[in-house]
Amino acid sequence: MREFKILLVLVFFTLLIYWGVEPYAHSKMHHKPKPADFKFSDLQAINYKGDPAKGKTTFMNAGCVGCHGVKSAGLPAPMTKEAAAASFGVAPPDLSDAGLIYDTKFLKNFILNPSHAFLNAKKFNANKPFPMPQFFGVGEDKNKEVSDIVAFLKSVAPKELNDKETFEAACGRCHTVKYDKWTPLGDTPKFKTKTEKLAFDLKVSKYQDHLKKYMGAMPPDLSMMIRSKGREELEIFIDNPQKLLKGTSMPRVGLTKESTEKVINYLESVGDRKKAERETLIPKIIGFLIIFTLFAYLWKSKLWREVH
Amino acid sequence: MAEIRKAESLYDWFDQRLAIGKLNKVLATEYWVPKNINFLWAMGVILMTTFGMLFISGLFLLMYYKPDTHMAFDSVNYTIMQEVAYGWLWRHMHAVAASVVFLVIYIHMFVAIYYGSYKRGREMIWISGMLLFMLFSAAGFSGYMLPWGQMSYWAAQVITNIFGAIPFIGPDLVVWIRGNYFVSDPTLTRFFMLHVLLLPLVIMATIGLHFYSLRIPHVNNQEGEEIDFDEEAKKYKEGKKKESKVIPFWPVFMSKDLFVVGVFLIFYFYLVGFHYEFAMDPINFVPANYMKTPTHIYPEWYFLWSYEILRGFFFPIAGLKPFTLGLIGFAIANGVFLILPWLDRSPVVAPAHKRGAFKIWFWLMLIDMIGLTIFGKVPPNHVYFVGGNDITPWFGFTFTIGFFILLFIALPLITRSERKRAGGAK
Amino acid sequence: MAIEKSRRDFLGLAFGSVAAVGGVLALGAMKATWDPLPSVKAAGFTTVDLSTIKPGEFRTVVWRGKPIFILRKDKTKFKKCDNRDTKLGSKDFLVVIGLCTHLGCIPDWIPDKNKFHCACHGGEYDACAVNTYGPPPRPLDIPPYKITGTKMVLGEQGPQNKALIAKNPTNKA
Numbered sequence: 001m002r003e004f005k006i007l008l009v010l011v012f013f014t015l016l017i018y019w020g021v022e023p024y025a026h027s028k029m030h031h032k033p034k035p036a037d038f039k040f041s042d043l044q045a046i047n048y049k050g051d052p053a054k055g056k057t058t059f060m061n062a063g064c065v066g067c068h069g070v071k072s073a074g075l076p077a078p079m080t081k082e083a084a085a086a087s088f089g090v091a092p093p094d095l096s097d098a099g100l101i102y103d104t105k106f107l108k109n110f111i112l113n114p115s116h117a118f119l120n121a122k123k124f125n126a127n128k129p130f131p132m133p134q135f136f137g138v139g140e141d142k143n144k145e146v147s148d149i150v151a152f153l154k155s156v157a158p159k160e161l162n163d164k165e166t167f168e169a170a171c172g173r174c175h176t177v178k179y180d181k182w183t184p185l186g187d188t189p190k191f192k193t194k195t196e197k198l199a200f201d202l203k204v205s206k207y208q209d210h211l212k213k214y215m216g217a218m219p220p221d222l223s224m225m226i227r228s229k230g231r232e233e234l235e236i237f238i239d240n241p242q243k244l245l246k247g248t249s250m251p252r253v254g255l256t257k258e259s260t261e262k263v264i265n266y267l268e269s270v271g272d273r274k275k276a277e278r279e280t281l282i283p284k285i286i287g288f289l290i291i292f293t294l295f296a297y298l299w300k301s302k303l304w305r306e307v308h
Numbered sequence: 309m310a311e312i313r314k315a316e317s318l319y320d321w322f323d324q325r326l327a328i329g330k331l332n333k334v335l336a337t338e339y340w341v342p343k344n345i346n347f348l349w350a351m352g353v354i355l356m357t358t359f360g361m362l363f364i365s366g367l368f369l370l371m372y373y374k375p376d377t378h379m380a381f382d383s384v385n386y387t388i389m390q391e392v393a394y395g396w397l398w399r400h401m402h403a404v405a406a407s408v409v410f411l412v413i414y415i416h417m418f419v420a421i422y423y424g425s426y427k428r429g430r431e432m433i434w435i436s437g438m439l440l441f442m443l444f445s446a447a448g449f450s451g452y453m454l455p456w457g458q459m460s461y462w463a464a465q466v467i468t469n470i471f472g473a474i475p476f477i478g479p480d481l482v483v484w485i486r487g488n489y490f491v492s493d494p495t496l497t498r499f500f501m502l503h504v505l506l507l508p509l510v511i512m513a514t515i516g517l518h519f520y521s522l523r524i525p526h527v528n529n530q531e532g533e534e535i536d537f538d539e540e541a542k543k544y545k546e547g548k549k550k551e552s553k554v555i556p557f558w559p560v561f562m563s564k565d566l567f568v569v570g571v572f573l574i575f576y577f578y579l580v581g582f583h584y585e586f587a588m589d590p591i592n593f594v595p596a597n598y599m600k601t602p603t604h605i606y607p608e609w610y611f612l613w614s615y616e617i618l619r620g621f622f623f624p625i626a627g628l629k630p631f632t633l634g635l636i637g638f639a640i641a642n643g644v645f646l647i648l649p650w651l652d653r654s655p656v657v658a659p660a661h662k663r664g665a666f667k668i669w670f671w672l673m674l675i676d677m678i679g680l681t682i683f684g685k686v687p688p689n690h691v692y693f694v695g696g697n698d699i700t701p702w703f704g705f706t707f708t709i710g711f712f713i714l715l716f717i718a719l720p721l722i723t724r725s726e727r728k729r730a731g732g733a734k
Numbered sequence: 735m736a737i738e739k740s741r742r743d744f745l746g747l748a749f750g751s752v753a754a755v756g757g758v759l760a761l762g763a764m765k766a767t768w769d770p771l772p773s774v775k776a777a778g779f780t781t782v783d784l785s786t787i788k789p790g791e792f793r794t795v796v797w798r799g800k801p802i803f804i805l806r807k808d809k810t811k812f813k814k815c816d817n818r819d820t821k822l823g824s825k826d827f828l829v830v831i832g833l834c835t836h837l838g839c840i841p842d843w844i845p846d847k848n849k850f851h852c853a854c855h856g857g858e859y860d861a862c863a864v865n866t867y868g869p870p871p872r873p874l875d876i877p878p879y880k881i882t883g884t885k886m887v888l889g890e891q892g893p894q895n896k897a898l899i900a901k902n903p904t905n906k907a
Contacts, residue, residue: 278581282581289574487768
């Protein structure tokens with residue numbers, strides 16, 4: 001009985017220290033932001049249904065093809081990634097997947113006013129304009145026109161993308177993932193000679209120089225981001241980077257909830273690959289230890305019965 | 309020359325050459341420990357278990373870790389954590405054990421303070437124990453640098469910077485410690501040397517000293533009773549096990565210890581698998597960047613109490629700047645427990661609950677150290693307001709002053725009057 | 735016998751002294767192994783072209799692994815101090831080591847508030863990098879530099895720098 005009371009005292013003070021040092025102190029360091037809602041409430045609803053066929057025409061006539069390829073619709077990219085980065089700072093993405101992974105309302109608003117939707121408008125001005133211009137339309141109601149474009153993009157998007165493909169489309173243009181050999185110019189290929197490797201590294205390095213100049217800071221490698229931030233924080237951050245890093249150059253890219261989950265799953269597969277093994281092996285070890293402790297108790301009781 | 313005869317068994321062969329029979333009696337089966345103890349007496353064995361886990365998991369980490377600023381982070385977070393079979397297990401075990409070992413050290417320390425196990429012949433046990441605390445602190449600090457994350461780097465930067473405050477030689481000393489003007493590759497590799505070789509060797513030697521120093525004064529007991537170990541051992545060997553006040557280290561004392569170790573390991577492995585962020589801070593999963601200080605840097609929880617004393621002073625006292633006061637306080641705080649046997653002026657060895665004012669002192673001391681620990685982590689400004697005034701720094705300051713008053717004024721006074729009531733020094 | 739003993743004692747003392755001298759020399763060698771390598775000492779110079787910095791611009795360069803804050807203050811509202819600023823003709827610069835004098839974190843420059851703020855423990859400095867609030871014990875340190883034309887070489891010490899540091903007795907660089 002006395003020993004049980006001692007144990008309670010021990011547990012009480014240990015938990016007190018734990019509470020004070022972890023949840024309590026951390027709550028005083030950062031104020032917990034509201035969870036992600038994927039609603040993009042600051043953007044206006046645009047309720048036209050949109051005509052895909054019309055959208056394709058508008059896409060080509062409004063000049064979008066001048067920068068963006070849409071492989072799934074047979075429209076190739078007009079420039080290589082490296083050349084685009086040299087001109088714009090970053091390569092304009094291929095839009096084959098855009099209709100699937102980005103929120104519809106977001107996309108419409110984005111086309112109308114890109115940096116406003118991205119939430120990084122403050123970084124750009126007349127002298128340093130955002131590379132993608134605001135939508136000047138092809139003569140009719142702009143809201144209708146962007147709805148058509150978005151409908152077109154949705155019609156040519158795949159039905160489903162896996163975690164890595166979602167990541168590549170949404171984040172891969174700016175972020176490297178060293179542990180998965182991902183660069184903004186694609187997966188690192190297998191090299192036959194040292195010269196080949198150096199040539200590729202040089203291309204990536206030049207691209208990154210343009211990117212750093214454009215963004216103001218180098219987008220960090222994401223290999224361990226799942227462990228330095230955790231799922232919940234990443235979700236909040238991707239939904240609105242300004243919430244956690246005010247003034248950041250990282251755009252709010254407009255991912256849907258589903259696509260965000262996929263991106264985070266991918267990051268977890270890269271930064272915490274052994275999670276499943278950890279969560280199955282440890283219970284087994286604990287199970288063994290319970291048996292061990294049981295036997296230890298039985299042996300101890302037998303011995304101590306002789307001395308009490 | 310010892311008389312060697314034909315061995316009757318393998319045991320006999322070794323016994324004739326190494327006296328393993330006698331050794332076994334001296335170290336185990338006839339090493340007498342009081343019977344009147346509780347599970348808190350198992351903390352020592354738990355520490356040995358934890359140190360053992362640190363050592364063994366450390367061996368496997370050492371096989372793949374690269375002590376180079378360009379390779380360290382990836383050798384840990386890619387190679388060990390994701391490629392090496394069970395690498396993640398060794399790393400999680402090592403990190404959690406490094407944190408939990410301090411919880412057990414503090415429990416072990418406070419149990420000794422509670423029961424008065426630091427005086428009347430046991431001073432060397434206490435001192436070697438405090439040396440072990442300091443050595444483990446150095447091992448923890450040097451080990452934390454190795455993964456080379458943001459916390460690794462900035463903890464190293466801040467703590468090596470402190471030496472710059474030493475008069476005359478300070479700034480040169482900092483450069484000498486770092487091997488460069490700033491924390492960089494030479495700093496990493498020399499702390500690797502300390503963590504992997506020098507400190508473990510010194511720790512093992514000091515553990516040897518700690519164990520040896522226990523023998524003559526003997527392990528204490530719950531009432532602080534002075535036992536005639538020879539007499540009680542005689543009773544036990546005669547078969548009067550229930551009457552004897554002692555038990556042999558092996559198998560009786562160890563059997564209970566092994567049970568406590570079992571319970572401890574269940575709790576420990578739960579942390580290793582499911583609750584390890586307190587030991588593996590997320591900020592340290594960002595690679596070290598010497599041009600960017602993270603928004604919040606803080607030491608590991610077990611250093612927080614002395615860190616709070618370092619930054620607890622926020623206005624000048626007696627003409628000394630708060631920074632200087634903090635440094636002096638920090639230096640004293642990290643050494644003061646060594647002289648505890650002399651700050652306690654009373655010869656009474658008894659549990660705190662039987663020592664009147666000392667009981668109150670004990671719980672106040674515990675609360676003060678917990679207070680310092682928690683406020684060592686809470687930001688030092690702009691957290692608590694009364695009216696429009698920021699009263700935040702007053703919390704840390706109060707606990708800091710409390711610490712020095714409790715140790716340098718309250719304890720000597722309380723124990724001096726206890727000595728008078730007990731009839732003077734024995 | 736007494737003479738034998740005293741000879742033995744003297745020899746013992748002499749032998750002990752010889753061994754001790756050897757020990758001290760060995761320790762001296764071990765101390766030297768910890769010293770910064772020659773390559774580290776040689777790499778201690780950084781050059782900055784001050785003419786490329788515009789009024790109001792805040793730039794960070796690296797010298798000996800430390801951030802060096804350079805803020806051009808002429809033609810701005812930022813506070814100027816004769817005893818702390820680096821002058822180049824009519825141009826007025828703040829040149830300091832960007833490490834908080836409290837515990838070594840890198841403070842942030844907040845132009846809107848005309849001050850530096852250190853996130854670690856809330857220390858603050860004004861636009862002359864003088865400590866104004868919190869635990870920092872002294873202003874941000876002025877590094878050694880030598881100005882030739884418009885180029886500033888950090889790591890060498892020129893006359894202007896020497897005079898400036900003389901006006902700042904608590905400086906440690």
